[in-house]
Structures are given as C-alpha cells and as structure tokens.
Amino acid sequence: MRILSGIQPSGALHLGNYFAMMKRMIDYQENHELFCFIVNYHALTSVFEGPLLRKQTFEAICDFMALGIDPEKSYFYAQSDIPEVTELTWILSNVTPLGLLERGHSFKDKKAKGIPANHGLFAYPVLMAADILLYGAEKIPVGKDQKQHVEMTRDIAIRFNQTYGDTFVIPEPEIPKEIANIPGIDGQKMSKSYGNTIDIFSEKHELKKKVMSIVTDSTPVEEPKNPKTCNLFAIYSLFLDKEGKKELTERYIKPGLRYGDVKKELVEVIWNYFEPFRDKREYYLKHKDDVHDIMKMGAQKARGVAVKYLTKTRHKVGLDY
Numbered sequence: 001m002r003i004l005s006g007i008q009p010s011g012a013l014h015l016g017n018y019f020a021m022m023k024r025m026i027d028y029q030e031n032h033e034l035f036c037f038i039v040n041y042h043a044l045t046s047v048f049e050g051p052l053l054r055k056q057t058f059e060a061i062c063d064f065m066a067l068g069i070d071p072e073k074s075y076f077y078a079q080s081d082i083p084e085v086t087e088l089t090w091i092l093s094n095v096t097p098l099g100l101l102e103r104g105h106s107f108k109d110k111k112a113k114g115i116p117a118n119h120g121l122f123a124y125p126v127l128m129a130a131d132i133l134l135y136g137a138e139k140i141p142v143g144k145d146q147k148q149h150v151e152m153t154r155d156i157a158i159r160f161n162q163t164y165g166d167t168f169v170i171p172e173p174e175i176p177k178e179i180a181n182i183p184g185i186d187g188q189k190m191s192k193s194y195g196n197t198i199d200i201f202s203e204k205h206e207l208k209k210k211v212m213s214i215v216t217d218s219t220p221v222e223e224p225k226n227p228k229t230c231n232l233f234a235i236y237s238l239f240l241d242k243e244g245k246k247e248l249t250e251r252y253i254k255p256g257l258r259y260g261d262v263k264k265e266l267v268e269v270i271w272n273y274f275e276p277f278r279d280k281r282e283y284y285l286k287h288k289d290d291v292h293d294i295m296k297m298g299a300q301k302a303r304g305v306a307v308k309y310l311t312k313t314r315h316k317v318g319l320d321y
C-alpha cells in the first residue's frame, strides 16, 4: 500500500507530533511504500522569516532521520524540492469550488481569531491535495485536525476524475482512535500553540520541568485514583504496552499512589526512550552536506513518481499541446 503524510517544520518536536504522526510513519516503512515529507511550502502560510523557516526545515529533516526514517527504504523529501507539486496545485485549483475552501476549518478558525488571511492560507487544502494526488497515495495517516483536509482532497480528486476521466487515486485518511488526542500538560490537545507540549529533544532539566507540571486532580494520596480521566496516565500510556498499562492501572486504583512519584518515573521513561536518537540527531545537525545529499536523493526518487502523475494530468487537461 502507498502511504503518505507530511509534517510541518514548526519548531521543537513534541510527544504529540511523535506519537500521532512520526512514529506511525516510521513503523509503516517496514511493510509499505512510504512517502514522507517536510511541508515547507505550507509553512509559508504562517512563517514569515526566511532564516527561521530554513532552520526549522533543516531541523525537522534531522529529527525525522534521527528518529528512524530511512531515506533508502522510503521516499523522504522536502516539499519545496518537488516543483511538480505547485504545478499540480494550479491545475487542481480549477476543479476546486470556492465553497469547499470557504468551509475549511483551519481557514475559518484563523480568520475568526483575526489572523490576517492571505491567499496561501485559503488555498492551503489545494496544495495539500496536490501533495497527496501527485503520488497516487492510498492511505494518509494524520491527526484528527487534518481529517477535513483529506476529505477535501477526496472531493477534489473525485471532481477531477469526473471532469477529465479516471486519473487520481482517491485517498483515505487514517486516524487511529487511541492516539487521536494526545493531551498536553494541561489536558488540552498537545499543541505548540497552546504552550502545553513536552518536547522530545529538550534538555533533561527542561523535560523534568514540563513533566512535573502535568496537571493532575486533587484526589488525596490515600484514595484510589481514576486512570481514565488522568492526563498523566494518558501521557505515560504512550510509552506502555498492554501489560504496562494494566500494571499502571492497578497502581492507580490502589490507595497510596503519589502523582509526584509517577511523574518522576515518567521523566526517566521519556528520557531513556529518546536516548538512542539524540546522538544521531546531533550528528545530522552538524553534517549539513550529508543531509543535503540525502535530501537530493529523496527528491529525485519522489520526482520519479511525481513526473509520471503530472504528465498524465497535463495530458488529461490538454496542456501538452
């Protein structure tokens, strides 16, 4: 199966990014054809400082490779290295009804918050549709917040196919239930914009500070605790298998558990989990030329597929006079 997803180069990676998205992709590359890319064209809709975007894009690439994306096995690339995607965006724009884009949650939200909207933000879903359709991707692993975007991609693809004949694969979003909502330290969805993240490559004292400030309820020590409503439990669970979750549940429902002890334990669990990736990340950050060579290869591989789809599309719409 052909699986594809992109990630925003939006600064320090947190547990939400990792478990909702990166880890799933990294696991997929074992048995599937994986397309994984850094969406720096999309980032232009919200980052207006060149040096910052450059730095964040490079870091996101290093993060992905450190965490286990294998550019030999998979298609791993920067969106901006694939010029075909912008051409397809333009072609798709012409089968995208205005109303579809006006209903876009993220556009509506941003507008409601008074963030000045530009055309890029409005057209964001068309670029995302191009990202997906350009490679004939079948399954799109995303977070809940991106479900609508994948549905818009489907609408655009269906409309194109109806207008010009069968051209694009209609993709499906994939949103696993258990990790659809990873809570942050305050219990809301973990998100950089809420300032409630636990970053995975921060210094240990910083990690400790974050974990110790996970909000818990005020059940007294001597009373049983409720794992179902506890953020700390939800975050800890990300690192546990079924057996581990059962054990932690038992500790919760037995009187005497101190949240503080669980938090201290969790600091170590998180630190140790990411330990093997830290050195690799440092290596890539210091070896820019190596990273650029790898990305060049990734772009070449991806463009091999992209050009095929784009050529077919150009022909369908009649641009190949």
Ligand code: TRP
Pocket: 004, 005, 006, 007, 008, 039, 042, 127, 128, 131, 132, 140, 141, 142, 146, 149
């Ligand atoms: N919009 C996605 C996000 O913000 C990123 C993205 C861009 C994407 N293109 C994509 C995700 C294609 C999946 C497939 O998270």
